[in-house]
């Protein structure tokens with residue numbers, strides 16, 4: 484993982500010859516498997532991984548450790564940091580999919596874990612990383628039932644997020660209404676508002692870690708190949 488001291492700071496201005504990075508945000512409530520999936524993608528394609536939890540200010544981690552959900556204000560500057568660190572960490576994949584052409588292979592990319600639970604948080608990331616001049620941005624939003632998240636949290640040690648936070652994570656999460664990858668069809672009946680076509684939703688309850696990772700890698704491969712990601716129509 485890149486050192487954050489090296490990569491925090493302003494997002495570089497676009498230049499004519501510069502390929503904007505492709506940023507893959509692995510989103511969703513706590514314990515849905517974001518880090519597990521992001522690690523698999525980073526290893527498979529040889530792209531940098533940014534762990535959003537490492538960018539939270541200490542007060543946010545302390546708050547969550549004590550069972551207090553974050554507010555919008557707590558998350559706002561953190562989301563901006565997630566955006567800039569992701570862009571500044573991006574590097575061309577060292578193991579790109581074979582099907583990519585040479586220009587696609589040299590496009591910098593980065594896989595970032597970031598809960599991005601509410602639509603307005605995803606909108607903030609979109610406005611921090613406007614397409615097409617600053618980045619190509621795609622979200623893979625992982626989700627699971629409350630019962631399954633409680634089971635997963637119980638099964639892991641040494642994490643600041645405890646069982647008492649699952650309810651608030653589920654209540655806060657606005658699962659995007661998204662397109663089914665590759666079909667252009669609406670794939671789930673999440674959010675009441677418009678489709679977020681730069682989002683792919685994966686329900687993970689009945690999938691093993693390996694199955695979720697395979698599915699996510701397949702989506703990333705298709706998006707790298709499509710070059711422009713899925714267009715966000717607002």
Ligand SMILES: Nc1ncnc2c1ncn2[C@@H]1O[C@H](COP(=O)(O)OP(=O)(O)OP(=O)(O)O)[C@@H](O)[C@H]1O
Pocket residue numbers: 511512513514515516517518519520536596635636638639644687690691692693695
């Ligand atoms: N599909 C799955 N089925 C069963 N267990 C899973 C699955 N995906 C992840 N897990 C397990 O659930 C726990 C949470 O996974 P992980 O840490 O990747 O989630 P996360 O979304 O990054 O969590 P957090 O945001 O709280 O850090 C881990 O113990 C992991 O091994």
Ligand SMILES: O=C(O)[C@H](O)[C@@H](O)[C@H](O)[C@H](O)CO
Pocket residue numbers: 511512513514536553558597598599600644652
């Ligand atoms: O927005 C939030 O409430 C937070 O980012 C959380 O989602 C956790 O940091 C993360 O999931 C670790 O458990």
